[in-house]
Amino acid sequence: MASYPTVLHTEEGMRDGLQIEDRTIPVADKIRLLDALSETGLTEIAVGSFVSPKWTPQMACMDELVRGFHPKPGVRYTYTALNDKGIERARAFTPPLSERVREYSTKYSMCDVFAQRNTNRTQAQEVASWPKQIEKTIERGMKDGGVSISTAWGSNWTGEFTLEQRMQVIERMVRLWDAAGIPVKRINFSDAMSWTMPHQVERQLAALKERWPSITDFNLHLHNGRGTALASIYAALRVLDGKDTLRVQSSIGGMAGCPYCGNGRAAMMIATEDLMHMLEEMGIPTGVDLYKLVEVVWLAEEIVGHPLYGFVSKAGPRPHGDRLYAMDMPRIETLEQAKHFIHGAKAYEGMPSPWKGPITSHQRPDSGPAPSAKVSAAR
Numbered sequence: 001m002a003s004y005p006t007v008l009h010t011e012e013g014m015r016d017g018l019q020i021e022d023r024t025i026p027v028a029d030k031i032r033l034l035d036a037l038s039e040t041g042l043t044e045i046a047v048g049s050f051v052s053p054k055w056t057p058q059m060a061c062m063d064e065l066v067r068g069f070h071p072k073p074g075v076r077y078t079y080t081a082l083n084d085k086g087i088e089r090a091r092a093f094t095p096p097l098s099e100r101v102r103e104y105s106t107k108y109s110m111c112d113v114f115a116q117r118n119t120n121r122t123q124a125q126e127v128a129s130w131p132k133q134i135e136k137t138i139e140r141g142m143k144d145g146g147v148s149i150s151t152a153w154g155s156n157w158t159g160e161f162t163l164e165q166r167m168q169v170i171e172r173m174v175r176l177w178d179a180a181g182i183p184v185k186r187i188n189f190s191d192a193m194s195w196t197m198p199h200q201v202e203r204q205l206a207a208l209k210e211r212w213p214s215i216t217d218f219n220l221h222l223h224n225g226r227g228t229a230l231a232s233i234y235a236a237l238r239v240l241d242g243k244d245t246l247r248v249q250s251s252i253g254g255m256a257g258c259p260y261c262g263n264g265r266a267a268m269m270i271a272t273e274d275l276m277h278m279l280e281e282m283g284i285p286t287g288v289d290l291y292k293l294v295e296v297v298w299l300a301e302e303i304v305g306h307p308l309y310g311f312v313s314k315a316g317p318r319p320h321g322d323r324l325y326a327m328d329m330p331r332i333e334t335l336e337q338a339k340h341f342i343h344g345a346k347a348y349e350g351m352p353s354p355w356k357g358p359i360t361s362h363q364r365p366d367s368g369p370a371p372s373a374k375v376s377a378a379r
Contacts, residue, residue, distance in 0.1 A: 003242035004284055005218075008044070011037060011272055013252040013300060015046040015080060020257030020265050021304045023057040029303045030061065031068045036296045037252070038072040041288040042272075046078045046249075047097065050086035056259075063093075071096040104137040105146035105188065106130040106173045110165065111155035114193070117260040118150075130173065134180050146186030146217075147173040152204075154195030156262045163203055167211070174212065186217040188247075193261045194225030198235040205239040219247040224254060225267045230274060237282070250275045253297045253308025271310025273297055277317050290317045291342055316341030327359040 014034055018025065037045055047069070053060035062079075071077060076098045081087045090097055109115035112123040137145050147170055154160040170187070177184045187208065201220070208215055220236055222229040233248055240246055249269065256269035276288045290312070297313040314335055319325060323341070330353035332338055340347035 004237055004282070005240035005242065005244035005246040007237075007279060007284055007286075008245060008247045009042070009272075009275070009286070010044045010046055010078060010247070010249045011042045011252065012046050012249045012269060013037065013255050013272070015048050016249075016257070016269060017251045017253075017255035017300070018304075019049065019056055019058050020259065021058060021255070023060075025058075025303060027061040027064050027068065030065055033296070033300055033303055034065070034069045036299055038070070038075055040293045040296055041286070042293075043074065043287065044076040044078060046080065049080040050089045051081070062089075066093045066097065069096075104133065104140065104142050105148045105186065106133050106176065107148040107150065108169050108173065109150040110161045110169070111151040111158050111193075113157040114151045114155055114261065118192070118258075130176055134176060134182065137182060138180065142182075144185040145177045145182045146188065147177075147184055148188040148190070150190045151193060151195075152189040152191055153197065153200055154193065156193050160195065163200070163207060166204065167207060170208075170212075183214055184212065185215055186219070187215050188219040188221065190221035191229075192223050192258045192267060193263065194223045194229070194267055196222050196232045197228055198231040201232040202235040202239050205236055209239070216243055217245045217247070221249045222270065223256065223258065223267045224270050225263050229270045230278065233270065233275065234278070237284075248275065252293070252300050253310045253313055255300060255304065255308050268309050271297075271308070271313065273312040274310050277312045281318060294342065314338060324364070327361065327364065328353070328355050328357075330354075 014030070014037070018030065034045070034047060048062050048065060049056060049059045050062055051059055077096055078098055079090050081090050107129075108126050109118075109123060115121055115123055115126060134145065149166060149169065152161065152166060174184050189204070205218065208218075218236065218240060220233065222232055224230065233246075236246055250272040251269040252272045254268040254271035254274075256267065257263070257265040258267040261267055273290060273293050276286050276290060276293060279286050280288075280290070294313045294316070297308060297310060301308050315338060317323075319341065325340075326345070329340065329345070330348055330351040332340070332348060332351075337348040337351065
């Protein structure tokens with residue numbers, strides 16, 4: 001089997017997550033969350049969006065947030081800006097924010113309704129902006145370009161989009177780049193409305209690799225409102241190989257949403273702890289301390305005031321080595337008791353135990369063989 005692609009990850013809890021949460025969360029709590037995220041081993045964190053506070057009041061504190069947090073060396077801090085005014089605001093904080101290197105792409109939303117609701121632009125206006133975007137790329141001396149498709153797989157207003165429709169749009173954009181003498185090496189698919197399906201992602205990426213083998217950098221920004229985003233990332237890992245780069249975004253606890261797609265907080269993302277856990281167990285190293293990451297999810301739940309949506313933050317990572325559970329722990333019933341994977345025995349203190357004595361097993365060398373195992377071996 002071919003090797004997996006290089007996986008590059010961006011944490012979106014501070015941006016896609018907090019933009020849908022209570023607008024009154026104190027900036028001090030946001031700083032506390034960002035600083036905690038910086039200590040988990042994550043290497044790229046989106047800190048927020050430089051957008052109009054009129055429509056996204058949760059991002060009104062961006063200047064104060066960036067002035068107040070404590071950047072960690074080795075971590076890239078990125079941001080979103082939807083227009084030149086937002087980009088100029090962010091440049092005043094670069095560094096500690098990182099230079100935007102992926103903004104030089106032509107962009108198209110498969111759904112004209114969402115384009116207008118989300119960015120106040122029609123599909124026609126997006127197409128009209130393509131030549132200017134290519135000119136900016138040339139002026140900045142960039143050696144390659146990119147194409148970006150949003151609402152890639154379907155829309156809550158206009159329905160599903162086909163592989164053929166996406167390929168036609170990509171073909172139009174690639175031809176413009178080619179005419180300017182700029183090769184296209186990057187492609188982005190975003191899915192705010194949670195229409196992605198694993199088999200469609202598989203077919204799309206396979207078609208791209210066959211039609212444009214020069215494209216080796218793939219970005220998948222998938223929301224998980226219908227529960228298929230993590231499976232779609234797995235599909236991408238199976239199609240791409242060691243010559244490719246796969247960029248993915250997720251959010252701690254799955255905290256995310258979109259106020260313009262009709263689903264609100266239900267348009268959640270893949271929980272970062274679930275994604276990191278899957279990658280690690282597949283043998284793809286992340287450098288992330290999963291147990292620290294889970295504690296940050298719990299901090300986020302405290303800050304936003306409600307439970308979040310991931311799984312590993314509740315059941316814990318698959319335990320290995322000295323993280324294996326105590327065999328004679330009492331019955332575990334509640335989510336709070338299940339936190340013993342970090343809190344230890346105090347998580348279930350006082351719970352009655354049905355076991356008359358310590359449990360041992362031949363499968364746990366640290367405990368010695370169980371009597372039943374000895375009888376079995378004697379037979």
